[in-house]
Amino acid sequence: MTTKLEILEAAVKNVLGARIVESKSALGELTVIVSPLDYLQVMLDLRDSVETSFEELIDLCGVDYSSYGNDIWDGARFAVVTHLLSIKHNWRLRVRVFAADDDVPVVASLIDVWNAANWYEREAFDLFGILFDGHNDLRRILTDYGFIGHPFRKDFPVSGYVEMRYDADQKRVVYQPVTIDPRENTPRVIREENYGMK
Template identity: 60%
Template sequence: MSTTQLENLAAALKDVLGDKLVGLQTHFGEVTIVVRAEDIITACTNLRDNSQLRFDTLIDLCGIDYSAYGDELSARHGLRNKRFAVIYHILSVEKNYRLRIRVLAENNEFPSVDSVTEIWPTANWFEREAFDLYGIVFTGHPDLRRILTDYGFIGNPFRKDFPVTGHVEMRYDAEQKRVVYQPVTIEPREITPLVIREEHYGDCES
C-alpha cells in the first residue's frame, strides 16, 4: 500500500477500535495490529462492518508458537510470558486495504481464542488447522477436530517442543490385517554433514 493508504488505514483503525487496539505497527508497507483475545469478536465485527474499513474477506489464519523467542525479543514484541498466538490476514476489497491481526492466547497450558467463523466462514478450516498443529482451541467453532493429522495422532506437530520423530508410528500388521500404532522405533541421532573446504576454491585463475 502507498504511504497515504497506510496513514489512512492506521487512523481509521485507531478511530474504530479505540481501546480494543493494544498495538499498531507499520513495516514493509503492511499494518499489523494487536488485539486482546477477549476482544477478538468485537474487534473483527467492527473491522468487517464499519464503513471506514469493510474488511469483508479473511485471506488466511494461522497459529504461532513463540516459545523459542528470547526474553529480549519477546518483551520487544509484547510477548512476555505468552507462548501462543493466532494471526489473521484480512482484506477489504472495497477499500483495497490489507491488515494483519495478532491475538495472544492468555493461557499457555490451554491456549484458546474465540472462533471467528460467524464473522468470516472461511475461518472454519483455518481454525481446525491451527487446532490440529498447535493445539489452540477455538471456542464456539462448529466442528473443531483434526484436519491434517490422523484421528489417532498424539500431540501437536508444529509446537516447538514436539519431537521430530513424533510420539508414535503407524504400520500395517499382516497378522492382524489392520493398521496398528506402536512406539517410535527410530533412535534419535545427531547428523553432522560432511563439509569439504578446498584451498583457493572459487578463486579466478590469472
C-alpha cells in the first residue's frame, strides 16, 4: 500500500523532475532542495500544477549554516527554507534553496507567487542579510533602520556592535559602542543529598 508521503514525493518528482537537487523524507515530512537558478520557476510549478496544487505559503525563513551541528559546514552558507501547504491534497512540503554567493546572498523573491512571502522575506533580509531579487519593498522589519549588521548571523557578536541610550544632557537618544565588559559566568551548583525527596 502506498503512503500519503510516497504519493506526495511521486507528485513532486513528476512536476519538478531533474530540477530536484536532493530529496529527503524524514519524520513524516518531505524536503526538496532546488538550485537558486530554478527556484522561482519551481515554486510557480508547485503552485500551478494540478498534481501538487500548493496554494499557500505558510512560512519562509533564512538559515545560516556557517557552522552546522558540531562541525564546520562545507556547503553554501545561507539558505531560504519555505513551507508550502496544499489544501486540495492536504499535504505539506518544505523547499530549501541555498544562495549561490556567501558574501552577497541573493534568492528570487516569491511575492509575485504568494503575497504572504512579503514580510517573511523582509524578516530574512533583516535578520540574515539575504537579499530577495524582485522584492519591491525590501527593508528592515524588526530592527531599527540605523541598525548595523544582521543579528541572526552566527558571526554577529552576542552583545552587538552599538548600544543606544537616552542622554539627559543632550535630551535625545544617542548611539555608542557597546560598553559591556565580557565576562564568564560560572553557575554555583549546590548539591544536597536528599534534594527533592521527602
